Amino acid sequence: MDPRVAANRALWDEWTPIHVRSAFYDVEGWKSGSRADLYPLLVDEVGDVTGKDLLHLQCxxxxxxxxxxxxxxxxxxxDISERGIEQARLLAAETGLEATFVVADVAELPDHLEGQFDVVFTSFGAINWLPDLPRWAEVVAHFVRPGGFFYIAEAHPFAWAFDDDDTATELRLHYHYWPSPDPLVFPNEGSYADPDAPVEAPFEYAWQHSMGEIVSSLAAAGLRIEYLHEHPWVPWKMFPFMVETEPGSGVWRLPEPDDARLPLLFSLKATKP
Ligand SMILES: C[S@@+](CC[C@H](N)C(=O)[O-])C[C@H]1O[C@@H](n2cnc3c(N)ncnc32)[C@H](O)[C@@H]1O
Known part of the structure; x- marks a missing residue:
């Protein structure tokens, strides 16, 4: 395994128990139904999944x-994190929901999982952890059943080019937009879900992926792009100066005059003929 992916795995193992306890993930609200259990965009765009086989990558x-x-x-x-999959299994047992959970690096998933799925799904904060997007797309296509589809909702690669440091007060071009085999290396301070939580893993490694790379990798793997939607909001406070449209709505936008001028999120559906 790529040593940077292994380092990220150690980080996710540390982050998982912090996230399970965090207000950010609000597990109690998820269980009780006092909040939406899935982001509304996902429910609208993925549609009815009754009776379908669904594979969730990076769950x-x-x-x-x-x-x-x-x-x-x-x-x-x-998911690559054993702690994540342990917690997922506990949550399934506690809620009585049936699910299969597998520990695996996405890039090596065909060695750990058999079968094909009507829906392959991934969302929010997934692909920047992956160094090799063409390999990811091959794995995605491998698991989509003919007639089925792949769906992703993710931060827009264009938005990742701007400075998201806590001290940023406005949009400022900071990172490269283009993909590179060399990751961005961030010293660790807590977690995005709890910035004050103590974390030992020293760094996180993230890879930029351009929109061209995402679409072209999926097409090269044999999938047919049905749509690519771009949205001027994100489900989390991606930049410290963003505003939530209504408290608790989970719709974060840029303040004027930048609101609605730039894409911050994309969603894409691709089918397998
Ligand atoms: C931000 S989380 C995704 C959150 C997701 N939207 C959800 O439903 O909670 C990113 C996940 O990717 C996983 N991950 C990172 N690199 C991976 C890899 N190479 N293979 C599989 N999972 C990976 C992490 O362990 C983490 O659980």
Missing amino acids: HFGLDTLAWARRGARVTGI
């Missing part, structure tokens, strides 16, 4: 995976 500790199970899908969630 973290399984919240979204199990939310699809609640909607009637037969679900499989995979």
Whole structure:
């Protein structure tokens, strides 16, 4: 395994228990139904999953995976973090929802999982952890059943080019937009879900992927792009100066005059003929 991917795995193992306890993930609200258990865009765009086989790539500790199970899908969630998959299995047992969870690096998933799926799904904060997007797209295509589809909702690569440091007060071009084999290396300070939590893993490694690379990798793997939607908002406070449209709405936008001028999120659906 790429040593930087292994370092990220150690980080996710540390982050998982912090996230399970965090207000950011609000597991109690998810269980009780006092908040939406899946982001509304995902429900609208993925559509009815009743009776479908659904594979969730990079499922973290399984919240979204199990939310699809609640909607009637037969679900499989995979993640590189053993702690994440342990927590996902505990949550499945506690809620009585049926799910299969597998520990694996996405790039090596065909060695750990058999079968094909009507829906292959991934979302928010997934692909920047992956060094090799063409390999990711091959794995995605491998698991989509003919007639099925792949769906991703993710931060827009264009938005990742801007400075997201805590001290940023406005949009400022800071990172390269283009993909590179060399990751961005960030010293670790807590977690995005709890910045004050103590974390020992020293760095996180992230890879930029351009929109061209994402679309072309999926097409080269044999998938047919059905749509690529671009949205001027994100489900989390991506930059410290963003504003939430209504408290608790989970719709974060840029303040005027930049609101609606730039894409911050994309969603893409691709089918396998
Ligand atoms: C931000 S989380 C995704 C959150 C997700 N949207 C959800 O439903 O909670 C990113 C996940 O990717 C996983 N991950 C990172 N690199 C991976 C890899 N190479 N293979 C599989 N999972 C990976 C991490 O362990 C983490 O759980």
